[in-house]
Amino acid sequence: MERILLEYPEKEIALITLNRPEKLNALDTKTRMEISSALDEVEERARVLIITGKGKAFAAGADINELSKRTPFEYIRLSKYGTWLNNRIENLDIPVIAAVNGYALGGGCELAMACDIRIASERAKFGQPELNLGIMPGVGATQRLPRLVGLGMAKKLVFTGEIIDAHEAFRIGLVEEVVEHERLMERCFEIAKTIAGKPPLAIKMAKRALNATRTMGLEDGLRYEVALASLLFSTEDAKEGLRAFLERREPEFKGK
Numbered sequence: 001m002e003r004i005l006l007e008y009p010e011k012e013i014a015l016i017t018l019n020r021p022e023k024l025n026a027l028d029t030k031t032r033m034e035i036s037s038a039l040d041e042v043e044e045r046a047r048v049l050i051i052t053g054k055g056k057a058f059a060a061g062a063d064i065n066e067l068s069k070r071t072p073f074e075y076i077r078l079s080k081y082g083t084w085l086n087n088r089i090e091n092l093d094i095p096v097i098a099a100v101n102g103y104a105l106g107g108g109c110e111l112a113m114a115c116d117i118r119i120a121s122e123r124a125k126f127g128q129p130e131l132n133l134g135i136m137p138g139v140g141a142t143q144r145l146p147r148l149v150g151l152g153m154a155k156k157l158v159f160t161g162e163i164i165d166a167h168e169a170f171r172i173g174l175v176e177e178v179v180e181h182e183r184l185m186e187r188c189f190e191i192a193k194t195i196a197g198k199p200p201l202a203i204k205m206a207k208r209a210l211n212a213t214r215t216m217g218l219e220d221g222l223r224y225e226v227a228l229a230s231l232l233f234s235t236e237d238a239k240e241g242l243r244a245f246l247e248r249r250e251p252e253f254k255g256k
């Protein structure tokens, strides 16, 4: 891998670091392909994934240099591939935490939004500045941003290209927590460890049910929740969790 680092710093916790700091981790096709192949491994080996960026950016967007060389026809493939990759992250069987260490702009903000949880350093900055370049968001922002911050706020950010700081991102619901820059990774690992201690099948089913809110109405979503919850109830982990509570001991989950 040239554009990313893939590590397992803690048991069952994977860390992907976008590693092209000299270009503010701009997301070119090579980077996206490396993320994609890392995901195949991570989904097998880890219970939680953290994505962050090296240097002063999480990712400053799609690689403008690469974009500028593409024909409209070639753009379709880029846009579809970036969208596919963000969907793959969103639908990964394990939770994904974005540790937003700096600029998360354009495609970088879209990548953060595809993650399940966003924790921002006080140095993080967010925005969808595509319109300044005469283009528009192409890998998810028009759909994910309104779902997180509301349609009006999403329109304001996309139409103005305004760059907002981490506290404003927290205020509007774009990130779940803001922490001191030095504590960013510590806090993300803290959350990751808590999640990794939960029964993995329950996490998987709960993530599926929660993600279904994107595509299902309330009635269908509630039916889907009943189906998944009923399936989960038949697992060994469910029996173990309930029994351990009654026996006043810590449960030992096996992912079965």
Ligand code: CO8
Pocket: 022, 023, 024, 026, 027, 060, 061, 062, 063, 064, 065, 078, 079, 082, 103, 105, 106, 107, 108, 129, 130, 133, 136, 137, 138, 139
């Ligand atoms: N693409 C390529 N290179 C970049 C990018 C980028 N998005 N952002 C920064 N860089 C490069 C700079 O060109 C520079 O390289 P070099 O040193 O070789 O000249 C290096 O990174 C450092 O950048 P700056 O000198 O500009 O750093 P500053 O601290 O002065 O500024 C900013 C930081 C404000 C973040 C500034 O770099 C900036 O505005 N970057 C562009 C942000 C942007 O417009 N992002 C949106 C890109 S478009 C997009 O994401 C569309 C998504 C949909 C695409 C669908 C197909 C995949």
